[in-house]
Amino acid sequence: MDRLDAMRTFVTVVSEGSFTRAAERLALSPQLVSKYVSQLEQHLGVRLLNRTTRRLHLTEAGAAYRQRAEQVLAEIDDMESELGALQTQARGRLHVSAPVSFAIRHLAPLVNDFQRANPAVDIDLQLNDRKVDIVEEGFDIALRIGRLRSSSLIAKRIAPVRLVLCASPEYLATHGTPKHPRGLAGHRFLRYRYMEESQEPLLQWLPRSGGGGDKALSELTSNNGDVLVEAALGGAGIALQPTFLCGSAIQQGKLEVVLAEHEPEPLGLYAVYAHRQLLASKVRHFVDFLEGYFGDPPYWDRF
Known part of the structure; x- marks a missing residue:
């Protein structure tokens, strides 16, 4: 027995005053309506209705149960309406x-x-x-x-999120503009810590991080792209950064794109x-x- 179905059936029987009219309203057979009410009584262990050939009479337990059942069913209907509104209207905390x-x-x-x-x-x-x-x-x-x-x-x-190599005009005037990725090895690179070399082939041409080797210039590493773009604007080196960070500076001529023909896949x-x-x-x-x-x-x- 579905308890909510049985509860709704009982309340409908009481409001309609007969099993037949309740069955019509619920689109069920009168036999099934009677079965639901009987199962509910058995589950509760009390008689809810006294039946005669002409009328139905609520018992004391039935009257008390009806009041609480109507409250429960009303709250369920309200809850379902609210959830339905959430699905059709944008509301709540995102x-x-x-x-x-x-x-x-x-x-x-x-x-x-x-x-x-x-x-x-x-x-x-x-x-x-x-x-x-x-x-x-x-x-x-x-x-x-x-x-x-x-x-x-x-x-x-x-x-799409484009990545470009960029540097300030002052830096490029001092250190030269690389014409091929292999030329990056002689430049100071502003490295984003979370960028993976395996995903960006351009990084394979850069001097290894960690110092030592034959690097001509030191390296700056950060886990924040804004810091690296600001460093590039200050003439600190070449950065590989998304255009949503450096695009405005490129538009204003404060940064120049380097090796545009080798731009990584977006x-x-x-x-x-x-x-x-x-x-x-x-x-x-x-x-x-x-x-x-x-x-x-x-x-x-x-x-």
Whole structure:
């Protein structure tokens, strides 16, 4: 016996005043309606209804049970209505993880525009360059940059992420502009700690990190791209960085692209979330809002 079905059947029988009318309202047979009520009485161990050939009479236990059952069923209906609204209207708190530098430079306008369009959504935006565990850490969605490996998560590509070698005009005037990747070995390189040599062939031409060897100039390593772009702007060396960080400086002539013909394959900005089916409306609306927001090509690549 499904207890909720039996409870709803009992309440309908009482409100309609007969098994036959309750059966019509519930689109069930009168026999099944009677069976549900009998099973409910057996489960509770009390008689809920006294039946005569003409009328039904609530027992004292039946009257008390009816009142509580109506409250329970009303709360269930309200809950289902609210959940249904969550699926059709964007509302609730959206937990988002995003890379630090990208978020600081590019996410604030998007979040503001999204919340203007979806005022019932609160956003908890947490910035972290590490790869968060979406499910374990309670995130609805994570923005990730890279070449994503296969996983059980759903990933939607939002925008390409170009990587370019760049340096200040002053640095290149002093140290020369390399014409081939092998020429990078004689330059000071501003290295992003998490960039893998196996993924970026250009890095194979650079002097090894850690000092020693025949490096002509020292190396700067950081786990933050903004620091490296600022160092490049100050004439500290050549950096391999995404254009969402250095594109503005390139547009303004403060940095110059080096070895443009050897530009690495683009990475991607991805929206990553746990489930495709029964996706919460707040997540679906946010992912849809992200798509195309930055333009094609993204505004930071228009130089």
